[in-house]
Amino acid sequence: MRSRLVPAAAAFALAATLGLTACGGSSSDDDSKGSGGGGTPAPAKLTVWIMQDSMSDGVISRFKTSFEAAHKGTTLDIQIQQWDGIGQKITSALASKDAPDVIEVGNTQVAQYAASGGVVDLTDKVADLQGSDWIPGLGDPGKIDGKQYGVPWYAANRVVIYNKDLFAKAGITTPPKTRDEWIADTTKLNSGGNDGIYLPGQTWYALAGFVWDEGGDLAVKDGDRWKGALDTPQAQAGMAFYKQLQALGKGPKDSDEAKPLQADVFAKGKTAQIISVPGGASVITKANPAMQDKIGFFPIPGKTADKPGAVFTGGSDLVIPEASQHKELAYQVVKALAGTAFQTDMAKEMSYVPNRTSLASVLDGNPGASVMAVGAANGHATPNSPNWAAVEANNPIKQYMTQVLTGADPAAAAKTASDAITKALNTAS
Numbered sequence: 001m002r003s004r005l006v007p008a009a010a011a012f013a014l015a016a017t018l019g020l021t022a023c024g025g026s027s028s029d030d031d032s033k034g035s036g037g038g039g040t041p042a043p044a045k046l047t048v049w050i051m052q053d054s055m056s057d058g059v060i061s062r063f064k065t066s067f068e069a070a071h072k073g074t075t076l077d078i079q080i081q082q083w084d085g086i087g088q089k090i091t092s093a094l095a096s097k098d099a100p101d102v103i104e105v106g107n108t109q110v111a112q113y114a115a116s117g118g119v120v121d122l123t124d125k126v127a128d129l130q131g132s133d134w135i136p137g138l139g140d141p142g143k144i145d146g147k148q149y150g151v152p153w154y155a156a157n158r159v160v161i162y163n164k165d166l167f168a169k170a171g172i173t174t175p176p177k178t179r180d181e182w183i184a185d186t187t188k189l190n191s192g193g194n195d196g197i198y199l200p201g202q203t204w205y206a207l208a209g210f211v212w213d214e215g216g217d218l219a220v221k222d223g224d225r226w227k228g229a230l231d232t233p234q235a236q237a238g239m240a241f242y243k244q245l246q247a248l249g250k251g252p253k254d255s256d257e258a259k260p261l262q263a264d265v266f267a268k269g270k271t272a273q274i275i276s277v278p279g280g281a282s283v284i285t286k287a288n289p290a291m292q293d294k295i296g297f298f299p300i301p302g303k304t305a306d307k308p309g310a311v312f313t314g315g316s317d318l319v320i321p322e323a324s325q326h327k328e329l330a331y332q333v334v335k336a337l338a339g340t341a342f343q344t345d346m347a348k349e350m351s352y353v354p355n356r357t358s359l360a361s362v363l364d365g366n367p368g369a370s371v372m373a374v375g376a377a378n379g380h381a382t383p384n385s386p387n388w389a390a391v392e393a394n395n396p397i398k399q400y401m402t403q404v405l406t407g408a409d410p411a412a413a414a415k416t417a418s419d420a421i422t423k424a425l426n427t428a429s
Contacts, residue, residue: 041326041328041329041332043071043072043073043074044074044325044326044329045074045075045076045077046074046075046076046077046101046102046326046329046330046333047077047079047100047101047102048076048077048078048079048100048101048102048103048333049079049081049090049100049102049103049104050078050079050080050081050104051080051081051083051086051104051316052080052081052082052083054104054154054316055346055350056349056350058349059345059346059349059350060078062345063336063337063342064076064078066336067332067333067336070336071329071332074329076333079100081104087109087112087389090103090105090113091113091116093321093323094113094116094118094119094321094322094323095116095118096323097323098323099118099321099322099323099324100321100324101320101321101324101325101326101327101329101330101333102318102319102320102324102330102333102334102337103318103319103320103321104153104316104317104318105150105316105317105318105319106314106315106316106317107137107138107141107142107150107152107155107313107314107315107316107317107381108141108314108381108382108384108388109389110141110142110144110149110150110317110319110384111141111144111384111385111386111388112386112387112388112389113149113319114144114147114149114150114386115144115386117322118321118322118323119149119150119319119320119321119322120149120319120320120321120322120324120327121147121148121149122148122149122151122320122331122334123146123147123148125148125151125331125335126148128335129151129334129335129338130356131148133356133357133358134152134355134356134357135152135155135313135353135355135356135357135376135377135379136313136378136379136380137155137157137311137312137313137314137315137376137379137380137381138152138153138154138155138313138315138317138355138379138381139152139355140380140381140384141317141381141382141384142317143384144384149319150317150318150319151317151318151319151334151338152315152317152338152355153315153316153317153318153337153338153355154315154316154343154346154347154350154352154353154354154355155313155314155315155352155353155354155355155376155379156277156279156313156314156315156352156353156372157277157311157312157313157314157353157372157375157376157379158205158206158209158275158276158277158300158311158312158375159275159276159277159278159297159298159299159300159368159371159372159375160175160273160274160275160297160298160299160300160301161266161273161274161275161276161278161280161281161284161295161296161297161368162175162272162273162295162296162297162298163266163269163271163272163273163291163294163295163296164293164294164295164296165269165294166189166194166272167185167189167272167296169192170185170188170189170191170272171188172185172188172189175296175298176298176301177301177302177305178301178302178303178304178305179213179241179301179302179303179309181301182245182301183244183245183248186245186248186249186272186273187248189248189272189273190248190249190272193270194270194271194272195249195250195251195270195271195272196248196249196272196273197245197246197248197249197251197271197272197273197274197275198249198250198251198262198265198266198271198273198274199242199245199246199249199251199274199275200251200252200253200255200256200257200259200262201246201251201252201253201254201255201401201402201405202254202255202256202398202401202402203256203257203275204256204395204397204398204401205312206242206275206300207238207239207242207397207401208238208310208312208380208382209300209309209310209311209312209380210238210239210241210242210309210310211230211234211235211238211239212238212310212380213238213302213303213309213310214234214235214237214238214241215234216229216232216233216234216235216237216238217229217234217235217383218230218235218382218383218391218397218421219383219385219391219421219422219425220383221383221385225422225425225426226383226385226387226421226422226425226426227418227422227425228417228418228419228420228421228422228425229418229421230397230400230414230417230418230421231411231414231415231417231418235414236410236411236414239400239401239404239410239414240410242401243404243405246405249271253402253405253406254402254406256398257274257275257276261283262274262276262280263276263280263283263284263287264283264287266280266284266291267283267284267285267287267288267291268288269288269290269291269294275300277372278297278351278367278368278369278371278372279351279368281295281297281368296367297367297368297371297372298371299371299374299375300375302378307378308374308375308377308378309375309378310378310379310380311375311376311378311379311380312379312380312381312382313353313376313379313380313381315352315353318334318337318338320334338355340356340359343355343356343359343362344359344362347359347362347363347369348362348363348366351363351366351368351369352369353369353372353373353376354373357376357377360373360374360376360377383425385425387424387425387426387427388425390424390425390427391420391421391424391425393424394420394424396416396417396420396421396424397417397421399417400413400414400416400417
């Protein structure tokens with residue numbers, strides 16, 4: 001998911017979750033033939049942009065066949081888009097008179113595209129799409145200033161991957177469910193030459209989860225302006241917990257999970273835990289096949305046992321350009337892709353989290369993905385600003401984390417980082 005979930009250098013972990021078998025057909029409740037109030041749309045050829053590696057060829061082919069069968073005379077031209085340069089390509093398409101009819105975009109990118117005025121407002125379709133059941137980390141980023149522009153499609157988020165053998169040797173029979181239990185267990189695991197947890201100092205998505213658990217955020221909107229919020233008491237409490245947890249391992253304080261690749265570190269068998277998308281397990285076993293039966297998963301623990309820890313939900317939303325010549329049929333495509341039948345088959349085949357909380361059970365039997373779905377129920381997204389990409393470009397959050405972990409005054413470092421975020425979010429792009 002590239003910019004939507006993990007840095008490009010760590011995209012291996014998501015790619016490792018992909019299945020390669022085909023998706024089944026759609027059921028009648030999702031493949032609506034009407035326009036949702038305006039009669040039956042006339043048949044047409046629709047262009048749909050899907051990002052490379054989002055779906056296997058089989059899944060795409062089966063959807064195309066099913067949709068065209070349910071909408072006689074309509075054809076889908078599903079075009080696979082490359083990541084390089086996609087932002088400018090979508091921006092240009094939205095401003096043109098010959099835009100595709102449906103576009104897959106990263107959930108955190110909806111605000112950027114909606115700001116252009118070239119995306120259809122789908123607020124009146126939310127109930128029809130069962131929006132009250134959407135997982136928050138996908139539904140919320142698609143909603144800008146009270147209007148729904150992006151329709152959640154699929155998601156992924158981080159979990160804790162752990163070494164079952166090291167847990168057993170430490171006498172830990174049940175994974176922790178609270179932060180306090182997590183600290184206690186990690187302290188036990190950090191002995192005998194083993195690393196209790198490998199947590200690099202700049203894993204800022206994990207920090208964001210701890211900040212959200214405390215009731216804080218990375219930035220907040222104040223009127224028409226955005227303000228960095230790392231200097232709030234809530235955010236600093238999240239950073240304090242991060243520092244406590246990070247100290248129980250030997251992770252570097254000045255790099256992220258890609259330098260060195262944390263899956264390679266875990267594969268050596270001396271590290272008890274890492275925070276990763278479940279697909280990271282495939283990379284671990286590729287590096288060391290002997291780890292195959294030693295890997296387990298649990299949700300990032302929360303402050304209390306009744307709720308998992310907050311996580312960043314990466315994933316995709318679907319948007320309809322204003323320049324689409326077939327908006328009613330385009331909506332039918334979106335509805336089918338977001339509907340129960342496709343979501344169920346997609347989740348099973350691709351090991352993604354479906355867009356609705358009520359569909360989490362379809363991943364039962366998939367150890368990593370089912371745990372990921374549990375965490376997704378407490379999913380969040382980065383601040384919903386069209387300029388958020390400018391923050392990630394230089395990422396003062398990473399710099400702030402390293403400063404705190406290496407002894408800088410937490411309050412002063414947080415103020416500097418918050419000021420940098422404020423400037424980036426309020427500078428015209």
